[in-house]
Amino acid sequence: MQPQESRPLTIRTVLGDIPAGELGVCDAHDHLFLRSPRLPGQELDDAQAAAVELQAFRDLGGQALVQWTPRGMGRRRADLVRLARETGVHVVAATGLHQSVHYTPELVQRDRERLAELFVEDLTTAPVRAGLIKVAGGFHGLDAHARLTMTAAAHAHHRTGSPIAVHLELGTGAMEVLDLLCGELEVPPAHVVLGHLGRSPDSRAHRDAARAGAYLAFDGPSRTHHATDWRLFDCLAALAEAGFGDRLLLGGDTTTAAARAAGGEGPGALYLLSTLRPRLARELGEELIEAVFVGNPARAFAAEWRAGA
Template identity: 70%
Template structure:
């Protein structure tokens, strides 16, 4: 059995020694296997530090890095800077009422798509299985497809939403096992 991805967590606004250690191990795993590294950004922060470490110092190709939970920090400038690196941007966790998610996410997706980064966008529900409710008790994947998808279609069009839900994750998580 082979892993489909390696997931690590960053720190809040910065990377502590533990996050640097686990990301170094994730980079080693990537170099040995070719799998994508998915990064939990604490409240959506620290993305640029993660990219500096993984892609800059540790040599992981940016297209093999997925930055998660960007919806939790609706900083459009930061989103664009991260997208410029070539990494994938995951807006995962809609309907968490205590985060700036549903009502700001379409604007962030539209801004990134308008800037030419539509091929780097991913959408998720912060769950472990298709039927699961999201971490923290949110409604999970059914809500994503039933409520968030139509809202995104209105904001950016069916074509882009279809790519965000199919082609982009297919490319981001494609196995490059070594």
């Protein structure tokens, strides 16, 4: 790869680029809008409910939300623009593709070059630009679709500088993802965010991924009956004690209407700031909490954006 001209680090929001240092208190993985055939009847498609949720998040001190909803899953980018303007919350949108089970066959049967072009268009020339590429692994490994989409994402990253966010199925396969993206495809690990680490509380795997240089997103408090809540403190404490507090991110990952605080059963994005943040501050200290909610996401989602040519 030829060295790129250095540009200021900025975060690409739906209202335009902002200096990384202006992102503020961030929900690093969530969804205001989402639909999937895997979640029939639970679509996040109510713009008013999204507005209520985002304003309540703002009232609790939230300043930014990163929506990981990729192409073909109801991103509602025009609504994201309106909500960002109305609430003053920085909203970052995604391009990319999820696992093939979330799509009809015609939506996933594209070649790598065409996918990369679509991702680059979303990141650089779309009326509402994405600020990251979302892709997904499989359970303890990578299938052909995952390899295709990650290869396209890597090509788009090299052309634009965009961060890449990865859904890890039940928190597994982190090193397989990093071996492909950062080894074979030469994406710098500091531009990779691994999601759902809390769903597989394997402390050794967490340390290996952090040691490799990726960001680790613990993002499951909105899921009913998941073990992410009671394991979260131990996972974060172990990583912080091992010296990886600068790699940690937190998000709500609200994926269904029932999981919203506004009109649902909760806890939604609000839980991060109303309940989780003060508990974590008491147990792990304010310095780490400032890093997790402010400093780390400001680095994880920043880029030296390029035109994509």
